Amino acid sequence: METESSAMPLVMVAGIRADQVASTAEAVRCSDPAGTALVHHDLREVAQGVVRRLIRRGGTEQVEVLELAHGCVSCTLREDLLPLLRRLTAAPEVTRVVVQLDPALEPETICWALQHVEVDGRPLTTDVRVEAVITAVDAATWLADATGEEELVERGIGGSPDDERTVAQVAVGQVEFADAVVLLGEADDRWTQVRTEAVIARLSPAAPRVRWEPDPRVPSESRLDVPGLLARIPGGARRGEVDGPYGPLLRGQPPLDTDAGVSTVLFEERRPFHPERLHEAIDVLLDGVVRTRGRVWVASQPDVALQVESAGGGLGVAHGGPWLASLAPEQCAEVSAERQVRASLNWDDYYGDRVQELVVIAHEADPQHIVRTLRRALLTDDELAAGEQAWAHYADPFGEWHTDPCGDDPAERSADAAGERRNRS
Template sequence: MGDSDPITARRRAPVDSRPAVTVLAGFSPAATTAVARLLQRADPRLVSVSHDLGQVRDGVIRRVVRTSAEVLEDEVETLLHGCVSCTLREDVLPTLVRLSRTRPESDIVLLLPRVVEPEAVAGACAHCEVGGRPVTDAVRFDSYVTVVDAASLLTNLTSADDLRDRDLHAAEEDDRAVADVITRQIEFADTVVLWGGPEVEGFDLARAGVLLERLAPWATQVAVDAGRQIDSMSLAARLRHTGRHNPRVPGMNGRALEGYAIAVHSPEPDCGVVSVLFEARRPFHPARLHGALGTLAAETLRGRGQLWLASQPDTVIAYESAGGGVGMGSLGRWLAAQPAYRWAEATPDRRAAADLGWDAFFGDRRTVLAFVGLDFAGDALTERLAGCLLTNQELATDWTGLQDPFAGCFPLTED
């Protein structure tokens, strides 16, 4: 059958000998550590890497590397600068590469500190080198797993606390909210572990499961009852060597722009959880949207997506809300606002998404927003957003000169 035989081709395919890395994130250190220990119980060769950032603001971190049987390293390191990105660049990634060389037969489970978002790890891997070579030359990132403690999930998602309020901020300028960190950990995951126990049962546990499905519908959900004996081999089979991580998939802010879904539209409550997807091809009136932001954030647990303002028609604007706060920022220019020769600089996914939805008047400009929360009126929220769009009469005028409360907030770099 020759080289065209698929069985022969598979036999000749090179074996990937790089150690596989399972990244464990989560805001509950106890639950995340418990999952890591269960994985190591199932595979005694598995090496765990964890970092204590208790003194990171002083430029000091503690690294612990261990197997199920022994501690291999317990070191205190001083960084050039005390921040999460420096920790990743100066210690986490070099440690992974070093372990791939000293223990090539062992896979790795990387336990992220509770305030570290997994997207930061993926970003560091995409842009940083160790010894002049990409990190992925030495290891392969198999899966990003977020462990969620069902007992504290809703309390933290509804909290208005910043990390600073709990003395968890990783740097003096770290102004992230607790709810922001937790939702981003969940959203970036390809696998979510719902860590339950006897204190959370029945409706509350079911609601937590639905909430996680709405926050990360693309992730595989694995439920663990910590109140019973856990089969470590079964858990390991569901979390390791899944190949679920796809480095091409962008982070949350870029998903809609690249043509990926950002939510499921499920406006009818399921265990009280509501998920609304709002899409529009006309721009927002800046003043009306500005006036609605507080209500949108207060009524929902999470908002995310992209939008465009009539007053800033060249700019893709990222939107997110959590913990009652709102964040917005520039994602650059719409393709329709760029000369055609610059389109080649965009990813193939973005160009394909733009082509599929191209509008004769507005090009690739469009709003895609999602809101997830408890017992809010989905139809009313949709009507509120629709009321913030330009009317037909306003579209017929010169709407680019509207009074703009967002003026100067989303500068574009002139290339």
């Protein structure tokens, strides 16, 4: 098995604008053109089982049309991208790989596949290590994309005909997972520019950001300083690490003050939600909100956490797995040490690790209104005193809002969340 130090570095470039992703990925390749191979799978016709694969290295470029038995993103990953990466790591002339992602792809899904999908009996992480995930952001349009309701298929960039993800879900996820962000172009006005950067600073606070405008007429003078950007990525960066349902909701130290109307709301409470009141209140996580991530404790389901995610105008609620307090000691022993330590730091003698934890990034909503609305959905003192036997009889609108068991693959979780999405009326 290869050690991490000998594994080949891989840089992943994501973004919702295909042309900007292509420019950024090529800039990364050109920072070390002799040993870097660039790989791109064009998924515009994946629904018809056709994928166009580009490989660029040295002075050569190969474009090949692949015909897949089943036209979907997962098949493209399993049948071509992952085996291709394995072959490239064995090529002596290749010292680094740049993966230029199609706009429909979220880097989290690719990183999960690198870690868990086996090729020739072992995962790709035995041969490659994620050096960085770089996300290209269009300063003029990203904020509108991140707060909208348009679906990928409506824009013509869906991963399949039944892809129900929104542009906001993918655009936000691409930035949230980034180790570095490249801002391209300028917003139409200074206000949009400032608000865009304020949102990004809260979504991915540790990621260094750089403004860049490629000029094809004078490429030598508009070169992106890739080595400088990579050097600014902090030591504790994600670098492809995929969080589970109980992973940290905040990475780095996002600004907690309000900037240009953009704010971060942290909601933490130690009593359960009333399921019907939460159902009535949950739209507060949509109106004027860019992103919500968190775990909630609903009184009628005391053994499991519900995972809540919103992006723009869509929100999903999914099964997040059991609370540690609901597990037998032998089952707890099988849980990761990291999660056990995190739970022990906030353990309650009666409720264990059950807690409300929501992080909300708002761009137009009033943070105090969000907190007040959520607090009104919690159990009252009298309801709390009635106990779990009474809670079990509450009508539960969330009872069928999740898939059980929930898959580990982020792509499956995204599909589940998209299928359960609530849109603004």
